[in-house]
Amino acid sequence: MAGVFAPTRAKIAERTLRTDKWWLQPLITVVVLVSFIIYATIRAFEGKNYFAEPLISPFYSPCLTNGCPDGASLLGQPFGTIAIFGMVISPALFILIFPLGFRMTCYYYRKAYYRSFWQSPPACAVAEPHKTYTGETRAPLILQNGHRWFFFAGLIFNVLLTIDAVLAFRNADGQWGHLSVGTLVLLTNATLLWLYSASCHTCRHTIGGRLRNFSKHPVRYKLWGWVSVLNHRHPTFAWISLFGVALSDVYVRAVASGSITNFYFF
């Protein structure tokens, strides 16, 4: 940590002279992300209580194994049943890598976890604890440059989860034209995920940011302007869509396990 203590710099013993609560933000980030990871891991391995006609938890959609209940498998069951040492692998584990990879490589989450978990830096003008630093120039962090592939995979998931929300306009017997709390839950979740994707920096770049002459591409320029407005709110969408996914799962689990009934407005 030669940095601020390097021989040519002003001799000051403290690693930072900040007087505000600079440690609060990273602390909150750690607490929230760790809670989410613990909850998601437990739920992903649980392998049950993720489907209650017509609702499916976002952790389990699309359900791709033989063990999935009828109606939960939008894309069929290509994986059959795969077991390791006699333990059947939960269908969530086949799909969670995509949303996980999307969020792990997200420019905003990168900022959040580099600061809070890796302390690089913990806050602005607070010296980081590491001796050397190479940023995102080497493996594994150079792989962050693959964010766009996860972005496109994320779009496919958004479509699937939107279909799940539309399917939730049915009642438990499969008749259309009904609206329940579960419908609203899945609909909100899908909307938040679309907002998260639409505000993504890769989206902003792809839709128009990469152009040199906006004047030659008036439509893309317009779209870029809209995406830029959303992009400004990307951190907000990143957090609320994360809560959205978790709370949708909590709701579906509660219904599927029988602790509450899904209330129908009509």
Added chain:
Amino acid sequence: MSAAEKMVKLRIWRGDAKDGALQDVEVEANEGEVVLDVIHRVQATQMSDLAVRWNCKAGKCGSCSMEINGKPRLACMTRMNMFEEGETITVTPLRAFPVIRDLVTDVSFNYKKAMEIPAFAGPTDLKPGEYRMQQVDVERSQEFRKCIECFLCQDTCHVIRDHEENKKSFAGPRFFIRIAELDMHPLDTLRNRKKTAQEEHGLGMCNITKCCTEVCPEHIRITDNAIIPMKERVVDEKYDPIRWLGSKIRKREGIN
């Protein structure tokens, strides 16, 4: 002492490249003053040899950069009324650059980095004065032209603030906005700016933790509008096989 005046406590770093320490002073402060005013009063009344760099007192020259309560700021734009009553205000020189004396640092690192970036290269078939550009095409770059070269972003960037050895391979946020400005410029003809940003100017060292954006007194959205777009452009060129193939087939850079 009139009602609008009060005494404030300051801790000012005094010293040079060899040694130095924080020194306590108490000084009068008036309604509506900024930190630079108070430092000037210290200079006038108690420390006549206190070294401090300043010029415009209007947040436009970028000279009075220093660290106030540990945060990189312009002293002329930091109002005294943002501090608590009775709070001791700590003032130090920028901690990423070599100190010369007291609050003055040697920022020549930044001038060296500026020279390493190839200048605007206009089209050869047009004479200056014949350039024509649409407003929508230059809008993005205009945000970056607001830079006053205070180097607060350079000072706060942990890549060099915390790692002296990275200075040789890292241009820093102020120069990433310069590169972005030129790469987005409708008439610039140098087409290797993305490649050199990554390979020579250290764009990949930035981990987008946004401290540069947090301290910029001109509120330039350095990370969102310059660094991340440049990172995406670098991916187009270096790490995206599909785009790369497309650009080979069409024999052009793909950006237009």
